[in-house]
Amino acid sequence: xxxxxxxxxxxxxxxxxxxxxxxxxxxxxxxxxxxxxxxxxxxxxxxxxxxxxxxxxxxxxxxxxxxxxxxxxxxxxxxxxxxxxxxxxxxxxxxxxxxxxxxxxxxxxxxxxxxxxxxxxxxxxxxxxxxxxxxxxxxxxxxxxxxxxxxxxxxxxxxxxxxxxxxxxxxxxxxxxxxxxxxxxxxxxxxxxxxxxxxxxxxxxxxxxxxxxxxxxxxxxxxxxxxxxxxxxxxxxxxxxxxxxxxxxxxxxxxxxxxxxxxxxxxxxxxxxxxxxxxxxxxxxxxxxxx
Amino acid sequence: xxxxxxxxxxxxxxxxxxxxxxxxxxxxxxxxxxxxxxxxxxxxxxxxxxxxxxxxxxxxxxxxxxxxxxxxxxxxxxxxxxxxxxxxxxxxxxxxxxxxxxxxxxxxxxxxxxxxxxxxxxxxxxxxxxxxxxxxxxxxxxxxxxxxxxxxxxxxxxxxxxxxxxxxxxxxxxxxxxxxxxxxxxxxxxxxxxxxxxxxxxxxxxxxxxxxxxxxxxxxxxxxxxxxxxxxxxxxxxxxxxxxxxxxxxxxxxxxxxxxxxxxxxxxxxxxxxxxxxxxxxxxxxxxxxxxxxxxxxxxxxxxxxxxxxxxxxxxxxxxxxxxxxxxxxxxxxxxxxxxxxxxxxxxxxxx
Numbered sequence: 302x303x304x305x306x307x308x309x310x311x312x313x314x315x316x317x318x319x320x321x322x323x324x325x326x327x328x329x330x331x332x333x334x335x336x337x338x339x340x341x342x343x344x345x346x347x348x349x350x351x352x353x354x355x356x357x358x359x360x361x362x363x364x365x366x367x368x369x370x371x372x373x374x375x376x377x378x379x380x381x382x383x384x385x386x387x388x389x390x391x392x393x394x395x396x397x398x399x400x401x402x403x404x405x406x407x408x409x410x411x412x413x414x415x416x417x418x419x420x421x422x423x424x425x426x427x428x429x430x431x432x433x434x435x436x437x438x439x440x441x442x443x444x445x446x447x448x449x450x451x452x453x454x455x456x457x458x459x460x461x462x463x464x465x466x467x468x469x470x471x472x473x474x475x476x477x478x479x480x481x482x483x484x485x486x487x488x489x490x491x492x493x494x495x496x497x498x499x500x501x502x503x504x505x506x507x508x509x510x511x512x513x514x515x516x517x518x519x520x521x522x523x524x525x526x527x528x529x530x531x532x533x534x535x536x537x538x539x540x541x542x543x544x545x546x547x548x549x550x551x552x553x554x555x556x557x558x559x560x561x562x563x564x565x566x567x568x569x570x571x572x573x574x575x576x577x578x579x580x581x582x583x584x585x586x587x588x589x590x591x592x
Numbered sequence: 593x594x595x596x597x598x599x600x601x602x603x604x605x606x607x608x609x610x611x612x613x614x615x616x617x618x619x620x621x622x623x624x625x626x627x628x629x630x631x632x633x634x635x636x637x638x639x640x641x642x643x644x645x646x647x648x649x650x651x652x653x654x655x656x657x658x659x660x661x662x663x664x665x666x667x668x669x670x671x672x673x674x675x676x677x678x679x680x681x682x683x684x685x686x687x688x689x690x691x692x693x694x695x696x697x698x699x700x701x702x703x704x705x706x707x708x709x710x711x712x713x714x715x716x717x718x719x720x721x722x723x724x725x726x727x728x729x730x731x732x733x734x735x736x737x738x739x740x741x742x743x744x745x746x747x748x749x750x751x752x753x754x755x756x757x758x759x760x761x762x763x764x765x766x767x768x769x770x771x772x773x774x775x776x777x778x779x780x781x782x783x784x785x786x787x788x789x790x791x792x793x794x795x796x797x798x799x800x801x802x803x804x805x806x807x808x809x810x811x812x813x814x815x816x817x818x819x820x821x822x823x824x825x826x827x828x829x830x831x832x833x834x835x836x837x838x839x840x841x842x843x844x845x846x847x848x849x850x851x852x853x854x855x856x857x858x859x860x861x862x863x864x865x866x867x868x869x870x871x872x873x874x875x876x877x878x879x880x881x882x883x884x885x886x887x888x889x890x891x892x893x894x895x896x897x898x899x900x901x902x903x904x905x906x907x908x909x910x911x912x913x914x915x916x917x918x919x920x921x922x923x924x925x926x927x928x929x930x931x932x933x934x935x936x937x938x939x940x941x942x943x944x
């Protein structure tokens with residue numbers, strides 16, 4: 302009974318991790334940038350939504366639309382101002398670029414939203430905790446996994462059925478080859494970053510709805526998506542979803558049966574084990590290097 | 593080594609010397625004299641800042657060996673400092689070691705912990721290695737807080753006994769200045785020498801192309817481990833200096849943010865350059881200090897509720913912005929700027 306409860310909570314929390322992980326993998330596949338700023342980006346997205354809901358008192362749907370617009374603007378700005386100048390730079394510059402962006406965004410958020418916790422109104426999403434037998438399913442978690450699922454389905458449709466999606470898949474295979482085939486690569490990079498920021502914002506809102514948003518602490522929670530990404534494999538979106546779920550479940554089980562403090566850290570222990578024994582993850586590509 | 597036109601070395605000794613021209617000797621002696629007399633000239637608050645800069649230089653020189661010379665990205669330097677500082681604190685408070693006796697143990701323990709977290713670097717590099725060191729940065733503070741809070745004090749600030757040296761009690765910033773500055777200068781000197789030794793050249797070979805280095809006979813695993821070990825030794829020393837500087841240890845000082853700041857300092861200074869690492873620390877620390885009054889001035893224009901928020905945020909905001917500008921516009925850092933200035937001085941009035 303208890304195991305089932307922890308499993309369900311784990312799967313539902315894992316949905317949020319999966320969304321963040323997909324956002325990271327998306328950017329990595331298309332641009333070869335590993336986005337260390339994802340925590341700050343998602344907190345910013347969540348806080349923007351928070352301001353529309355709480356400060357402007359917009360109803361839910363217009364607030365979503367407005368936040369969506371802001372995410373598009375933010376995504377294209379990030380790509381144009383930070384990552385386009387860094388194209389072709391060594392890997393350390395790119396890592397430092399994302400870290401610098403993270404520090405910068407943290408400063409912005411501290412100034413605009415202060416360091417205190419911003420909590421969404423408790424009744425933002427309709428419904429209440431559901432009891433199935435003796436297993437409690439929080440409606441917030443249910444909402445968040447449903448929203449995450451919808452976002453992932455739309456993303457899958459976008460990649461498989463649309464021309465832009467096809468272009469982006471081509472880019473993830475080979476930059477130069479797709480350029481010679483007439484793919485507008487800068488446009489695709491912009492779209493990638495916009496998608497990543499949108500996914501980040503959604504997960505930011507979902508995370509904020511559960512535990513509130515703090516510019517300093519929320520990014521640290523979002524860091525757990527990194528183990529998820531490595532676990533699933535850096536090149537695989539399916540892997541990111543599986544990894545996110547796995548991290549959610551493992552965290553919830555260890556947190557429930559051993560102790561919550563160990564649960565907190567379990568994701569990183571898994572990360573170290575994966576890095577030591579199978580660095581390419583479950584679905585990633587093994588890298589072969591030549592001089 | 594690169595030398596300007598017309599400068600010749602006629603003996604082997606002068607070819608190998610670390611201080612070679614009269615101008616360099618003058619600069620060295622001059623700066624050492626200034627450093628020695630500094631506590632007599634300036635006030636207490638300035639000395640506190642100078643101490644912070646000096647101990648950051650130790651840590652950043654270590655990170656420079658690992659990231660700048662060997663090309664292994666580490667997000668864990670802050671945590672390795674924490675290992676040094678906490679080992680020192682536990683030895684002093686629970687086993688009644690003196691500061692000087694505990695120092696070597698603390699430094700070595702930081703080196704060994706760095707070695708453990710460097711192990712994954714055998715198979716992985718780039719983003720993956722950054723991940724592994726990120727795990728170190730999360731796990732180590734967690735262990736400090738959760739594993740034996742009765743020994744480490746958990747999240748509390750724990751004081752250490754005031755050490756003394758040659759009968760002088762090191763209780764104020766002016767007296768610990770000489771200790772920290774001694775190690776700071778030594779760290780610069782040692783890094784400079786290490787960079788041009790066999791070890792340093794092996795590190796650079798690994799950075800430039802690890803497979804090629806291995807083919808040429810550099811044992812990658814051994815040298816990568818050495819690099820992690822040496823870098824963490826520096827971090828441990830810096831952590832001990834931090835404990836001396838604060839008179840206490842607190843886990844908050846060794847967070848992920850601290851590690852990112854140290855990495856940022858090498859980027860701003862110039863990767864792989866000993867001078868650059870020192871310049872970067874000085875630049876960033878002074879910038880951070882200069883931003884405080886700016887933040888306060890802007891904050892005064894706003895209602896008191898947001899005032900604190902603005903004060904807290906400006907530091908990160910400016911640091912992130914400066915770092916981004918450096919990465920985009922001057923990826924080779926201040927050290928490269930300094931080279932340009934030197935060259936244009938030498939060649940004046942010719943433009944090249």
